[in-house]
Each structure stands twice: as structure tokens, then as C-alpha cells.
Amino acid sequence: MRFNKLDLNLLVALNALLAERNISRAAEKLYLSQPATSGALSRLRAYFEDELLIPSGRQLLLTPRAKELVEPVREVLMRIGTTIAAQPQFDPAAETRVFTLLVSDYTTAVLIPPLLAELYREAPNLRIHLRDQSDRPGEVLEQGEADFLVIPSQYTAKDHPSAALFEEDYLCVTWEGNTRVHERLTFDDYLACGHVIATFANHSTSSLPTFDGWFMESFDVKRRVEVTAPTMSALPALVIGTDRIATVHRRIALRALETLPVKVWEPPPRIPRLVQMLQWHKHRSNDPALSWIREKIIKTAAGV
Structure with a gap:
């Protein structure tokens, strides 16, 4: 299908190229060979009369024209997918x-x-x-x-x-043999313990903080982080045998209480409900x- 002499199939290729900024990854996303994807890029460059993606070392950089196209192309494809390609009935x-x-x-x-x-x-x-x-x-x-x-x-x-x-709200979890926390968990105890926290990093250099971490950072509460893990549900088990503490969702803490040698405490910094x-x-x-x-x-x- 063409519109103003543009093969609309090329918009799919353009969207992948703009998102991946890498011909090999775009080809994988499109289920095309690398030469076919390079050919699509050549046709797109000719149509828009712009290089679109410029080699810089091992990566491709978007030209100003390409940056202008990112949102419109994505929007057009999303609209096509939801208004034309979507099935009118659902069984x-x-x-x-x-x-x-x-x-x-x-x-x-x-x-x-x-x-x-x-x-x-x-x-x-x-x-x-x-x-x-x-x-x-x-x-x-x-x-x-x-x-x-x-x-x-x-x-x-x-x-x-x-x-x-x-x-959801939060509870703190400690090993039942923790030597720092006894009758109750004070704010000083909370800061004195080493913390086990979850971090969710992916291919980028940044990570998405958990809700409790976001709250602590917002109010400048400095926890001494000694262990990080890629999963929240595993944190209660990671404090066992140590004086460390984990702050987890209430449902996770109560499940851990049923099967692990741990104690649970209300967090002394009152964390808002998630x-x-x-x-x-x-x-x-x-x-x-x-x-x-x-x-x-x-x-x-x-x-x-």
C-alpha cells in the first residue's frame, strides 16, 4: 500500500530503525535479513531526502529530521493497528x-x-x-x-x-535471631541495620526504584544497603542468619512469616500505601x- 508514493510497509521498518538505532536489532524485530533492512533504510533515505541514521562508531545517531519522525510514525502505526487491523468482534x-x-x-x-x-x-x-x-x-x-x-x-x-x-503497605523483615532488633523496631535500629533491597535494572545503566526506595530517596532517608537482589519476593530469605533488614510488601512479609524463621515489624519511617x-x-x-x-x-x- 502506498501513500504519496511511500510504501506504508516502510513505516514499520522506519519505526524499528528509529527505536533500535541499529540495523541488526531492527532486522531481528522485523523478522527480516540485515541486507533487506539496509535496503529499506536506503529507500527511506531517498523518500525523505535525509540520512535519517548516521553511523557514529558502532552506533547510529538520529538526524534532526529523524528525531521529528519518531513520535508521528509511532502514532500512525498505533492508530492503524487499533482502528483498522483490530477485530471488530471478540470471542x-x-x-x-x-x-x-x-x-x-x-x-x-x-x-x-x-x-x-x-x-x-x-x-x-x-x-x-x-x-x-x-x-x-x-x-x-x-x-x-x-x-x-x-x-x-x-x-x-x-x-x-x-x-x-x-x-498495599509495607512491613520490615528481620531474622528471628537478629541481635540488633528486640522488642520493637526503632528508627535508629532501622538505620543501624544493613539493608537488603530490590533493584530492577535492565539493559540501560539506570534502574527503576521500588516504591519504598522512591519514598526513602524523596525524603532523604539514607539506608546502608549491603545486599541488592533482582526480586522483591526473595528478600525475606536473604536476611536469615544476619542482622540485616528488608522492607517488603505486607503480603510478601506475611507469606515469609509462615515458612521462614523471621520476624516482621511495622517500618518506623511511615511509608505511604502503594x-x-x-x-x-x-x-x-x-x-x-x-x-x-x-x-x-x-x-x-x-x-x-
Whole structure:
């Protein structure tokens, strides 16, 4: 299909090239060979009369014209996918599409198991891809790399709709043999203990702080971090045999209390309740399949 002499299939290639800034990675994303992707870039350069991507060492840099195209191209493709390509009717029993949710390990432990059971009852052939938490949830959503984000309220993108799922608060966990904390956990005890925390880093150099970490940083509470882990749910086990402390979601702490030699305490710095949100792209609000799944997620979360 062409529009003003532009093969619209090239827009898909352009979107991948602008996002990846690497011909090999763009080719993988497009399921094309590297020569075919290079050929698409040549045709795009000719059409726009601009280099678009300029080699600089081992990477490609966007020209000013290419930077101007990033958002419009992504927007056009998203609109095509949601208004033209989307099926007007949705039959859960026959649906075989793959839907991607960006979730934390906490969400995976608390929300996903009952959600999968709920979906399986009516849509057994539907496939779910769970993607790790990211330090760029807004970008993931914009690029169509996830159908839904399940993230704390402070990380939601302002330009896209969202719905509250459930709230959560925090408890501190120590080994039952901890020599620093006895009858109660004071603020001085909290600061004196070494901390075990979760960090969620990916391919970038930055990481997405947990909600409690974001709060502590906001109010300049300095914790002495001695252990970092890529998962929140594992933290209670990592304090065993030490005088360290972990601050985790209440549900995780209470589960650990049932099976591990640990004690739980109210955190002396009063951490606000976490509001877990569901977010989706504004142009996909009317997709029948996504609307159905969205309702199931909200219904399941109400039971959590």
C-alpha cells in the first residue's frame, strides 16, 4: 500500500530503525535479513531526502529530521493497528493472540496466578507473555511492546488511561535471631541495620526504584544497603542468619512469616500505601480483546 508514493510497509521498518538505532536489532524485530533492512533504510533515505541514521562508531545517531519522525510514525502505526487491523468482534473461547503484560515479581506472585486461572476458564487458547519490570514503562507502552503495564501510581504515564487495581503497605523483615532488633523496631535500629533491597535494572545503566526506595530517596532517608537482589519476593530469605533488614510488601512479609524463621515489624519511617495501577495505550481503549482482558484484570485485582 502506498501513500504519496511511500510504501506504508516502510513505516514499520522506519519505526524499528528509529527505536533500535541499529540495523541488526531492527532486522531481528522485523523478522527480516540485515541486507533487506539496509535496503529499506536506503529507500527511506531517498523518500525523505535525509540520512535519517548516521553511523557514529558502532552506533547510529538520529538526524534532526529523524528525531521529528519518531513520535508521528509511532502514532500512525498505533492508530492503524487499533482502528483498522483490530477485530471488530471478540470471542474469548476462540482467541489465540498473545498479550504482553509488564509486571514486577511482586505482581507476578500476587495478581497473576488468580488472573491466569480466571482467563483460562473463558479463553483457554489465549496466550500471556509476562515481561520484566522496566525503567522505561512509558516508552514500552508507546512503542507497543506491552499491552498493559501493572505499576505503582507514581510511574504511570500522564498521556494514557489507567485504573487503580489495589493498595498495599509495607512491613520490615528481620531474622528471628537478629541481635540488633528486640522488642520493637526503632528508627535508629532501622538505620543501624544493613539493608537488603530490590533493584530492577535492565539493559540501560539506570534502574527503576521500588516504591519504598522512591519514598526513602524523596525524603532523604539514607539506608546502608549491603545486599541488592533482582526480586522483591526473595528478600525475606536473604536476611536469615544476619542482622540485616528488608522492607517488603505486607503480603510478601506475611507469606515469609509462615515458612521462614523471621520476624516482621511495622517500618518506623511511615511509608505511604502503594497504589498499584493498570495502564494501557490511549489508542487501544476500544480494542474488544484488550477491553475484555482489562475487565478481567480489574475484577481479579478486586479479589486480591
